[in-house]
Amino acid sequence: MREGLEHPGLISLAAGFTDNPTLPVTETRTIIESLLKGKSSSSSLQYGTTYGDDPLRKLTAQRLTQMDKCSKQSKDYHPDRFLITHGSQQLLYILNEVLFDPGDIVLIEDPSYFVYLGIMQSHGVRGKGIQMEPDGLDLLSLETTLNTLKKSGELARLKALYLVSYHSNPTGVTTCAAKKEAALKILKSYEKAAGHPIYLIEDAAYRELSFIGKDTPSALSFNNASDRVIYTSTYSKPFATGIRVGYGLLPEPVLTAATRVKGNHDFGTANFLQQILSKAISGGKYKEHIQKLRKRYASKARAMTRACEKHFPEKVKWENPEGGLYLWVNLPKKIKTGLKSKLFKQALKQQVLYVPGNLCYCDDDTRPKPNHQMRLSFGSASVKDIEEGITRLGRAIKRVM
Ligand SMILES: Cc1ncc(COP(=O)(O)O)c(C=O)c1O
Known part of the structure; x- marks a missing residue:
């Protein structure tokens, strides 16, 4: 800069x-005008709730259910499991705060999103680089690293794998569904030795920016994955970076802890911004x-x-x-x-x-x-x-x- x-x-x-x-300048102007004209116009200028605007959580849940081709009734995608944040960046920061203690270890792609490295550093969290292949995470490198941590007695410090799973920043690589599923299984197989859950933080910030609209299911969609996958994503990149609304689908007890920390940060993402997005999605402008x-x-x-x-x-x-x-x-x-x-x-x-x-x-x-x-x-x-x-x-x- x-x-x-x-x-x-x-x-x-x-x-x-x-x-x-x-x-989307024109679209946003029209939405703002309608927001401020409507019967409930004052609600958009009022404080909201810590976990976020209910219509936006519902719309986000519906969209994610569709993208993952899951049953509409699936409890795993229930709107109550979503937390809306000020960009997904805030959620990544909050997750570091609730999940990690100084000295803990996170497995991370080699190379990865450098701003996330900054968050890790600020919490004293150590990274272990996992090699990448053209179709994503190198599973052998993942196993080898886990084994090394087990042998050195450091597995108890390992808390998560952070993966920018779609069109990654910085490499553009997408980790295919089969590899995500296999990675989850591998992580689970080390939990007993670690003595606690090992989460997969799936950062899907670029999921909707596929040039041909091709999509692969998120790790949430695999059997018995919803208690170990923390899914983070954003409306910044696909709509407006200046509106800066992000979201996450979190398992318990991470959701409760993250909502509490979010409450301490700002007790809720700006209602006005969330309502702009709700309108953009429900009115079809987003698509x-x-x-x-x-x-x-x-x-x-x-x-x-x-x-x-x-x-x-x-x-x-x-x-x-x-x-x-x-x-x-x-x-x-x-x-x-x-x-x-x-x-x-x-x-x-x-x-x-x-x-x-x-x-x-x-x-x-x-x-x-x-x-x-x-x-x-x-x-x-x-x-x-x-x-x-x-x-x-x-x-x-x-x-x-
Ligand atoms: C991989 C990744 N995750 C998360 C973010 C955060 O974006 P935002 O806070 O706008 O949602 C970015 C921004 O560049 C990113 O590249």
């Missing part, structure tokens, strides 16, 4: 912001908006990968994303990408910014942090800036190579 302010011509491919021109967004991000991702093909040297590799907002780029191992690297400095000289890959790895002293990758975002930059930004980055990479 500071670099951006100091260099007005700088193109940022770093920020995880969403696409400005498609933000229409997502269709538009998917097309938009698909075309921006294509613009980015085409520009990479044109301007990056052959040895630079990436996977074409199928959703989300990010492109994960692998450079040859000897080309460092960190904040102090030649490449980062050269990129700044060329007026383009990326997220150094090493920031996305937890501090896990059982392996070195890779330092030759970068996260690029096609979320907020225009197509013109994406093309120009990649041209500049290609130039910077070639100079350093």
Whole structure:
């Protein structure tokens, strides 16, 4: 951000912001007008409840039931199990507060959402990196890590696996349903030795941003999973990042504890914002908006990968994303990408910014942090800036190579 302010011509491919021109301004204006005109208009300007707006919890429960293709009667998706939060970020923070003590261990993708790493650090929670494959979590790496923890006597400190399961930030990888189901079974098989539940925190922030609308069931949908899966997601990315409403479906006793902490934080997410979303969903605007967004991000991702093909040297590799907002780029191992690297400095000289890959790895002293990758975002930059930004980055990479 500071670099951006100091260099007005700088193109940022770093920020995880969403696409400005498609933000639902007209739709939101119409909704706000109708909210403030209606019979119950004053309720939207009043405090609400800590767990959240009832209609929004019901609508969220219905949507999730449909996405997971579960029975409408399923108790596992009951609206009372949902907690609405100020962005899913707040929920992730609250979960860390209620689940972990300093020194506890969380298993986490290598690489993962770097802001989550910050939350872990602030609570003194240790991370153990689990390797990834093109179809998600590497189950062998998961088993090996669990075994190592068991042997070293540290299993009692392990509380959860945190997984950004759809179009991950930063890699774009989606963990397939079969792997999520297998991971849950593996975690369960270590619970006796751990002496407590080991939760799967499934962060589905990018679930609805699949370019072709392809979806895989969440871990909630598996048999006997609902007491171990903590599902977090958001309306920020698929609707408006400025409205910032997130939600979670939590098992007991985590739900009660999280609601209590949420009460201490703010005794409820802004009612007005929640009611905007309720109206957007119930009136069909939300669904229409997502269709538009998917097309938009698909075309921006294509613009980015085409520009990479044109301007990056052959040895630079990436996977074409199928959703989300990010492109994960692998450079040859000897080309460092960190904040102090030649490449980062050269990129700044060329007026383009990326997220150094090493920031996305937890501090896990059982392996070195890779330092030759970068996260690029096609979320907020225009197509013109994406093309120009990649041209500049290609130039910077070639100079350093
Ligand atoms: C993986 C992931 N989870 C959660 C969040 C938090 O988003 P929000 O608080 O807007 O719901 C983000 C934001 O970038 C994210 O990338």
